[in-house]
Amino acid sequence: MTTESRSVLRLPLDRINWITSSFLIGTLLLTLTAVPLYLYHFGLDWFQVALFCAMFFACGFSISLGYHRLFSHITFKASWPIRLLTLVFGAAAFENSVLMWASEHRRHHKHVDHDDDPYNISKGLFHAHIGWLLFKLNADQPYDNVPDLQKDKLVCWQDRHVQWIAVVVSFGLPSLLGFLWNGWQGSLGAFLIAGVARIVVLQHCTFLINSACHAIGRQPYSTKCTARDSLLLALFTFGEGYHNYHHEFQHDYRNGVKPWQFDPTKWIIWTLSKIQLARGLRRVPAAVIQAAQRERRLV
Template sequence: MTEVPKKSEPSLRETFRAFEKNLGFKNDIKWPVAISIILYHLFGIYWCYHYALPVKWQTVGFAMFMFLLSGFGITGGAHRLWTHKSYKATLPLKLFLLGAFASAGQNSLLQWVRDHRVHHKYSDTEADPHNANRGLFFSHIGWLMLKKNDQVLARGKQMDMSDITGDPILRFYNKHFAYFKLMLCFVLPTTMSMLLWGENWRCAIAWQCFLRFLIMFHCELTVNSLAHAYGYKPYNKNIVPSENRFVATVTLGEGWHNYHHMFPFDYKAAEHFDPFNWCTYFINFFRSIGWAYDFREATPEMINATAKRLGDGTPVHNPVDITNSDY
């Protein structure tokens, strides 16, 4: 009598793949990353509920300062300087921006710049790392939890990254980025709160490792999600990115996204001057002391012609020379 072979139990990987297929995901889930992100948020809620209060005013003020510093590292550094090369910076400013970017706890500068360049070239297509047409959750944070599809990977390999990989300072920075991120985003800010004004270590962790870090993290992600879902389109009604004042406010000036996708080289990332475009304030400060130079801007003629030809009819404002303004 022939013995019927027993069916082997599915492996953990096969079980996860079956679960992903049932959920209808186009990409495999990066389970270690997805679980880490979810647990970090849940643990952060628990920790802040128990330890964020009472808090010293210095701790709150320092968390706000770190929010601005890390935000500037993303907007003024990774985005406007290294991704779009909308201005040039001296060595002291570059080092300052590299430290500020590390304090934001993002992916490495090389990964950030590559993904954002792909996003602009193939915006809201299957080759876009955070394609907004796949839903608000995916474009906000879901894309970080899933493996990139073949088109995103292929286009990423085609990006010219020689300006990043060919710079010896940036090569060293990217090679040791995990260390810089750990120290400048988590260890040093928390330790400073404890040593300089005697904050309780649990409270210091709550405000630096969870509140400040996660609020900035999600503010930055709204550019990929909310600014691709809500707003008006005075410069090109045929693309997904929109002008979104809320996003512009929480990201220090990055929410004028319809304009930015039409004129990504403009260092202001906006046509009109917005009082909450703090990143442009910062850049212009360094311009005034000679640390930033060779600025690129779209001309009023270029802007008006584009808006007249492609815009949705929403009134636009001519650029303001904020370098010499009273702001």
């Protein structure tokens, strides 16, 4: 048993985040038991696959494009319909409100790999991936690093109603569409597949950024922290796998800065700018990027 595992087992019960732990473990158990049972008895049709994909990409891009690059790092500005959509479907990812998400993420960048980093990889892969959510190892932090978001009326609206938005959009919407497609059987299938299973898969894609993206890959821009670039992880994280670049140049709307690098989020942001739904896209000058690469090669 590892030192990390022994320390987790010694945690007092009041350090367990019971609500979050119950949800994360409960949805995982449902995915591993109820979903296979449903598929065994009723099978899988194209509508359920399409609904899973639609919800997965709507919520996933809302986290990557909205929660992360728009609200946490302000790498571009978006029109209110885009902001509203990312807030609604971001809530449906069940990753808390954007106010809390951005506050934790900005703290991660400020204190990366140190004790005040909420998902500090130095405490182990398990902690960085999901342990920091299951256990309350640090005191709750104030929202003193998101004063800009606290002035945003849409952000504050989402923060007040995030639980209801999440339940209605994540479970109610798929269940209703499934019922319209195939009655109660379709509703149950949509609830389990496009609701529960989709949440589990998407959350662990997000968690990979905090864990694997600090352990797997190359460091072409900086060795100041553990963040790494990985095409493989970019495929599962909507382009967020180029994490070494992101930590070195966090205010660039691109993570995959090379034109050929797989970063669908940057392509969507660029497309939105061409149809006047986004503006002010922030880019690090090529000379600055090249200087970082040259310095890295000299180390």
